[in-house]
Amino acid sequence: MEFSSKLIESAVNEFSKLPGIGKKTALRLVLHLLKQEEIFTTDIAQSLTEMRQNIKYCKKCHNISDEEVCNICKSHKRDNSIICLVEDTRDVLAIENTSQYNGLYHVLGGIISPIEGIGTEDLTIDSLMERVSTPDSEVKEIIFGLSPTMEGDTTAFYISKKVKQLGIKTSTIARGIPIGGELEYADEITLGRSIVSRTTYE
Numbered sequence: 534m535e536f537s538s539k540l541i542e543s544a545v546n547e548f549s550k551l552p553g554i555g556k557k558t559a560l561r562l563v564l565h566l567l568k569q570e571e572i573f574t575t576d577i578a579q580s581l582t583e584m585r586q587n588i589k590y591c592k593k594c595h596n597i598s599d600e601e602v603c604n605i606c607k608s609h610k611r612d613n614s615i616i617c618l619v620e621d622t623r624d625v626l627a628i629e630n631t632s633q634y635n636g637l638y639h640v641l642g643g644i645i646s647p648i649e650g651i652g653t654e655d656l657t658i659d660s661l662m663e664r665v666s667t668p669d670s671e672v673k674e675i676i677f678g679l680s681p682t683m684e685g686d687t688t689a690f691y692i693s694k695k696v697k698q699l700g701i702k703t704s705t706i707a708r709g710i711p712i713g714g715e716l717e718y719a720d721e722i723t724l725g726r727s728i729v730s731r732t733t734y735e
């Protein structure tokens with residue numbers, strides 16, 4: 534793509550670094566910004582910069598948060614005896630949107646995948662174990678909200694062996710629900726139902 538302006542070219546290059554954004558879409562976005570009032574671009578830039586600089590990860594559940602401890606972990610209305618284990622923040626959002634779950638979460642940051650070189654030490658498993666083995670832990674059940682793939686199974690199996698030694702019950706949300714990155718696309722009613730009617734993990 535030939536540009537008559539280096540400034541446009543540079544902006545297009547930056548946009549096209551985003552997932553799912555090709556050069557053509559990037560150009561469309563850049564030209565759209567040019568048509569708007571200047572404040573529109575300034576606001577976007579400021580919002581992104583602030584988000585990047587100030588975002589935190591909850592020190593308990595590792596969900597994205599504005600503070601050291603996220604709103605879910607801080608809430609007195611949540612059931613502290615259940616933790617739903619998920620791969621990333623998008624899964625938390627998807628489950629929260631169902632309004633069918635009132636327990637806590639633990640964001641693993643991925644799943645065990647030898648092909649991608651992701652091992653147990655790359656995930657927040659140690660932090661989970663610490664969380665559930667402290668004397669004041671009220672956790673009685675861990676729900677696996679992981680991908681129905683071999684990697685998801687491996688991860689669930691590995692963690693279930695560890696937590697069962699502590700007398701914690703494990704369960705899994707209904708199979709067939711696309712989870713992990715795709716859980717956000719599962720419709721809310723189906724996802725909500727599958728959490729309510731979760732099955733014991735063997």
Ligand SMILES: [Zn+2]
Nearest residue numbers: 591594603606
């Ligand atoms: Zn939290």
